[in-house]
Amino acid sequence: xxxxxxxxxxxxxxxxxxxxxxxxxxxxxxxxxxxxxxxxxxxxxxxxxxxxxxxxxxxxxxxxxxxxxxxxxxxxxxxxxxxxxxxxxxxxxxxxxxxxxxxxxxxxxxxxxxxxxxxxxxxxxxxxxxxxxxxxxxxxxxxxxxxxxxxxxxxxxxxxxxxxxxxxxxxxxxxxxxxxxxxxxxxxxxxxxxxxxxxxxxxxxxxxxxxxxxxxxxxxxxxxxxxxxxxxxxxxxxxxxxxxxxxxxxxxxxxxxxxxxxxxxxxxxxxxxxxxxxxxxxxxxxxxxxxxxxxxxxxxxxxxxxxxxxxxxxxxxxxxxxxxxxxxxxxxxxxxxxxxxxxxxxxxxxxxxxxxxxxxxxxxxxxxxxxxxxxxxxxxxxxxxxxxxxxxxxxxxxxxxxxxxxxxxxxxxxxxxxxxxxxxxxxxxxxxxxxxxxxxxxxxxxxxxxxxxxxxxxxxxxxxxxxxxxxxxxxxxxxxxxx
Numbered sequence: 001x002x003x004x005x006x007x008x009x010x011x012x013x014x015x016x017x018x019x020x021x022x023x024x025x026x027x028x029x030x031x032x033x034x035x036x037x038x039x040x041x042x043x044x045x046x047x048x049x050x051x052x053x054x055x056x057x058x059x060x061x062x063x064x065x066x067x068x069x070x071x072x073x074x075x076x077x078x079x080x081x082x083x084x085x086x087x088x089x090x091x092x093x094x095x096x097x098x099x100x101x102x103x104x105x106x107x108x109x110x111x112x113x114x115x116x117x118x119x120x121x122x123x124x125x126x127x128x129x130x131x132x133x134x135x136x137x138x139x140x141x142x143x144x145x146x147x148x149x150x151x152x153x154x155x156x157x158x159x160x161x162x163x164x165x166x167x168x169x170x171x172x173x174x175x176x177x178x179x180x181x182x183x184x185x186x187x188x189x190x191x192x193x194x195x196x197x198x199x200x201x202x203x204x205x206x207x208x209x210x211x212x213x214x215x216x217x218x219x220x221x222x223x224x225x226x227x228x229x230x231x232x233x234x235x236x237x238x239x240x241x242x243x244x245x246x247x248x249x250x251x252x253x254x255x256x257x258x259x260x261x262x263x264x265x266x267x268x269x270x271x272x273x274x275x276x277x278x279x280x281x282x283x284x285x286x287x288x289x290x291x292x293x294x295x296x297x298x299x300x301x302x303x304x305x306x307x308x309x310x311x312x313x314x315x316x317x318x319x320x321x322x323x324x325x326x327x328x329x330x331x332x333x334x335x336x337x338x339x340x341x342x343x344x345x346x347x348x349x350x351x352x353x354x355x356x357x358x359x360x361x362x363x364x365x366x367x368x369x370x371x372x373x374x375x376x377x378x379x380x381x382x383x384x385x386x387x388x389x390x391x392x393x394x395x396x397x398x399x400x401x402x403x404x405x406x407x408x409x410x411x412x413x414x415x416x417x418x419x420x421x422x423x424x425x426x427x428x429x430x431x432x433x434x435x436x437x438x439x440x441x442x443x444x445x446x447x448x449x450x451x452x453x454x455x456x457x458x459x460x461x462x463x464x465x466x467x468x469x470x471x472x473x474x475x476x477x478x479x480x481x482x483x
Contacts, residue, residue, distance in 0.1 A: 165312045282466075329358075424454075
């Protein structure tokens with residue numbers, strides 16, 4: 001009978017995850033798989049939203065850099081009311097009738113010839129008077145409509161470099177998003193695996209307490225039958241009492257682990273969770289040492305983002321040096337002006353003003369500001385190159401540490417499996433000997449505790465392996481969630 005109980009306990013240990021799912025039967029419990037946890041964290045996390053906003057900001061900067069190379073067009077409409085003018089002297093000039101030159105085209109030929117002979121001398125004065133009498137100086141009302149445009153023709157490469165830098169900034173932001181997703185995925189996987197571990201520990205402790213309770217009940221029955229002493233019952237009670245605090249501790253650890261997981265996947269703190277995925281024993285193929293892909297360091301998103309930053313600094317040096325080169329631009333202005341006698345009287349003729357200008361700006365001396373800007377850009381470029389070199393070394397170290405921890409966990413699993421097998425065998429033999437009167441109750445208790453500890457160690461090793469596996473994937477920059 002005791003062997004049957006031991007087999008039942010062992011089955012309970014192996015099916016801890018299923019037992020956890022069966023214990024949580026509330027209708028409001030959220031069943032959460034690892035894939036669902038990753039999806040929730042990467043879609044609703046503030047870190048991811050912030051990283052995505054950086055990509056949007058980079059897109060705006062690309063548009064801003066491109067706008068400098070596109071034509072600029074502006075329109076203006078204005079009205080000016082003149083109350084007093086320096087051109088208004090208070091006196092007016094009127095051309096006398098004798099100087100007016102207004103020939104009659106219907107008169108006879110002799111009359112027109114005589115009119116020309118008499119008025120030719122004063123025609124120039126009359127024409128000059130009428131010309132200055134209609135100038136815009138001092139006019140009470142004036143309307144101006146202007147359409148102006150400009151086009152940058154040459155800037156020494158500054159516009160192209162700025163546009164290229166903006167595109168590299170966008171690529172760097174996208175790569176940083178991939179890094180952020182990988183980091184979040186690692187955090188979620190760690191939290192999910194640790195919550196599974198805590199739940200497994202709690203179930204193992206619960207199974208040990210239930211087994212101790214059954215053993216105590218049997219000892220009491222044996223005492224009533226006269227085959228066990230009061231001391232045997234007391235020992236069973238002490239063993240059960242020693243296991244209960246461990247059950248409380250593991251239950252609290254399981255709850256805290258789930259609270260951390262809820263925080264990462266944006267689930268309300270009071271929402272009950274049921275972890276659907278279990279912690280399976282890794283296969284032999286999974287325990288084999290990983291083989292990193294070729295050029296994995298250069299393919300790491302963080303390294304690629306750092307390379308984009310180096311390129312941006314290089315372009316900044318190019319922009320600073322381009323300040324020595326001239327810039328060429330074409331400007332055109334088209335305007336229409338009217339000077340009505342009244343504010344809303346538009347019977348006067350609109351006058352046209354249309355000009356075009358080709359401008360070449362030559363930088364000569366700016367107080368050595370350009371030299372300082374070039375030196376600053378070169379120093380920043382050098383610093384960015386050094387950061388890239390440091391990042392490559394850090395990534396390699398991170399990968400080696402993750403692989404080392406993975407191999408340690410794999411070796412531990414192999415050793416713990418053998419330990420669990422041996423502890424199970426010792427426990428079964430001890431219970432059998434106790435049933436036959438060849439072993440003491442203390443030996444049974446020690447065997448039970450050894451089996452409990454062996455199973456705890458195996459679950460811990462399996463969890464460490466999966467966490468190390470996730471850390472290796474993080475070191476390689478892998479992400480299963482995408483951008």
